[in-house]
Amino acid sequence: MYQQLGKYITDRVAIDDEQLQVVFSHFKSLTLKKNEMINILGTPARRMYFVNKGCLRVYFVKANGAEVTRRFAFENTFSTSLTSFISGEPLTEITKAIEASELLYITRDDFYGLLDVMPAWGKFYRNYLEFAYVTNTKRLQSFATHDAAERYKQLLKESPHMVLRLSNKMVANYLNISQEALSRLKSKI
Amino acid sequence: MYQQLGKYITDRVAIDDEQLQVVFSHFKSLTLKKNEMINILGTPARRMYFVNKGCLRVYFVKANGAEVTRRFAFENTFSTSLTSFISGEPLTEITKAIEASELLYITRDDFYGLLDVMPAWGKFYRNYLEFAYVTNTKRLQSFATHDAAERYKQLLKESPHMVLRLSNKMVANYLNISQEALSRLKSKI
DNA sequence: TGATTTTAATGATCCAGATCAATGTTTTTC
DNA sequence: GAAAAACATTGATCTGGATCATTAAAATCA
Numbered sequence A, B: 001m002y003q004q005l006g007k008y009i010t011d012r013v014a015i016d017d018e019q020l021q022v023v024f025s026h027f028k029s030l031t032l033k034k035n036e037m038i039n040i041l042g043t044p045a046r047r048m049y050f051v052n053k054g055c056l057r058v059y060f061v062k063a064n065g066a067e068v069t070r071r072f073a074f075e076n077t078f079s080t081s082l083t084s085f086i087s088g089e090p091l092t093e094i095t096k097a098i099e100a101s102e103l104l105y106i107t108r109d110d111f112y113g114l115l116d117v118m119p120a121w122g123k124f125y126r127n128y129l130e131f132a133y134v135t136n137t138k139r140l141q142s143f144a145t146h147d148a149a150e151r152y153k154q155l156l157k158e159s160p161h162m163v164l165r166l167s168n169k170m171v172a173n174y175l176n177i178s179q180e181a182l183s184r185l186k187s188k189i
Numbered sequence C: 001t002g003a004t005t006t007t008a009a010t011g012a013t014c015c016a017g018a019t020c021a022a023t024g025t026t027t028t029t030c
Numbered sequence D: 001g002a003a004a005a006a007c008a009t010t011g012a013t014c015t016g017g018a019t020c021a022t023t024a025a026a027a028t029c030a
Helices: A003-010 A017-025 A082-087 A108-117 A119-145 A148-158 A160-165 A168-175 A179-188 B003-010 B017-025 B082-087 B108-117 B119-145 B148-158 B160-165 B168-175 B179-188
Strands: A028-032 A047-053 A056-061 A067-073 A093-097 A101-107 B028-032 B047-053 B056-061 B067-073 B093-097 B101-107
Touching (some): A003 A017, A003 A047, A047 A108, A056 B119, A067 A119, A119 B067, A148 A160, A148 A179, B067 B119, B067 B168, B108 B119, B119 B148, B160 B168, B168 B179
Antiparallel strands (some): A028 A101, B028 B101, B047 B101, B056 B067
8 A cells, every 4th residue: 555655755765664654654545536626725735645546637727717737646646735735825726536546645734743753754845845846837937938839749748648648628728728729739730 | 245144044944143154154245237147048057046135037038039037036035047956957047137236146066065964954945945836836827827917916916016116028028928918908907 | 238428620700919010208328 | 418228108910729619429327
């Protein structure tokens, strides 16, 4: 049950087995059906999730009800509404399983508690924050400097697995264009 | 010379005076004229800057040469191309003084060196990363979910000092719209 | 397995915001 | 403090991608 999580952590930071067991002891498992949500707009993010199997989609909701995907979390990645997890403010994005999924989660209290007593966890968190920052900033840059066709080509090149695994609708939503626009793009390239 | 920096740090993290002096000892000063650049596209970010006076603009450059501002750094803020600072990869955004400015800077090597020997600096960095992540993600959300008029109203409400201090051209560029579009927006509101 | 829902593709039309152009105004510079 | 450069405003036109509509193909479900 903790095998993937253990590999994920030890791939990123030096930690002895005893400490790793302490980390594991704070994680509980959660099984989701397809299309099940794991949070509610307006409440604070109280958990950090690790995907053992399946896929999560994290998306903003516009004033008119339209959705825009911020990210997908596939197997062996962490996911939470980090902005809310950090600040404690109400979250502004929904997380939903787009496939039947198996997750592990640690509560926010336990997560920050570990930071105070385990330096290795502090390093792990720093690594996580750095990676999350880099990912999001590259995405911001992509939106700010590329048009839809360029964003699609970039996605094909850098994350072909996403294009293969996800429906057109999901890919279009991730690129922040309509399904129709993506369909037309694909027929031209 | 280090007064503002000292206040900035002690406002965010518990640190004794001796350690603070060690931190100061790694910072050097730099004076910039208006429009002077402090980095070159394609090289790695080797310094973290602190603005004592003036203002920096950090912007991406599109394939056609057009510029899009990622952020402004006013007095008492840190600034660097964090994506490159973290990864060591070539940077993809330019930082330029838009007013005559007085900066302090610490090199990347010294910055990461401090992390290894001073736990308080680790906490400071964590705080910095969290803030940078939250800021950038909110910006991504704003672009993904709001049109130009809404982004302008949000800016007026949340950062009126920016609208007051910066030229229309700079504000428009920050909103990722043309100067003409901003001018028309303003006449309608 | 057949019925319903979801997805994909393509055409027609629309719109936010870009671009080009002209004119006046402010700022910079020497 | 005059000349040059940069900035702001307003009008005219253009365009990438949205939206609406239709039909066909896949998934999903009873």
